[in-house]
Amino acid sequence: MLAESAVPRLVGSAMIDVVRGSFPFPIKKRERNGPSFATLSSKPAIGTENAMPGINFDRIRNEITMEQVLALIGFEPTKRSGDQWYGHCPLDDCSSTRHRAFSVNVTIRAYCCHQCQSKGNHLHLWAAYTEMQVYPAAIELCRALGREVPWIWRW
Numbered sequence: 001m002l003a004e005s006a007v008p009r010l011v012g013s014a015m016i017d018v019v020r021g022s023f024p025f026p027i028k029k030r031e032r033n034g035p036s037f038a039t040l041s042s043k044p045a046i047g048t049e050n051a052m053p054g055i056n057f058d059r060i061r062n063e064i065t066m067e068q069v070l071a072l073i074g075f076e077p078t079k080r081s082g083d084q085w086y087g088h089c090p091l092d093d094c095s096s097t098r099h100r101a102f103s104v105n106v107t108i109r110a111y112c113c114h115q116c117q118s119k120g121n122h123l124h125l126w127a128a129y130t131e132m133q134v135y136p137a138a139i140e141l142c143r144a145l146g147r148e149v150p151w152i153w154r155w
């Protein structure tokens, strides 16, 4: 009986290893988790996969401003034209030396670099700057600003 109980356990862990090694996505047990969970589940940081909470990204996007993100990353505009700011690209990977390659609209919270083609909203900018996926970047952004992370717990 000991051998019998040991076999399924071995098979089970072997299957998990095979799945992890062969596929770029986790086993789909349920569809409740969005794509952000799928990308993060390869390196679970908090407890088990099922216990990982979601993040209310709408609240982060709405309650954190582009100016706050720009201040965190130390962006100094070389030119301002109303809500449209221009300057050096703050991203490490960017080879731009042009003064206005990076443009950002602080009202609609969108940025674009004409050199490295990085673009998106302020959360995307923070993720690109910190070289993190959006999910951990959102957590880090809240902590950097001394805010509570707006978790969504799903059961």
Ligand SMILES: [Zn+2]
Residues within 6 Å of the ligand: 089, 090, 091, 094, 095, 096, 101, 102, 113, 114, 115, 116, 117, 118
């Ligand atoms: Zn750039």
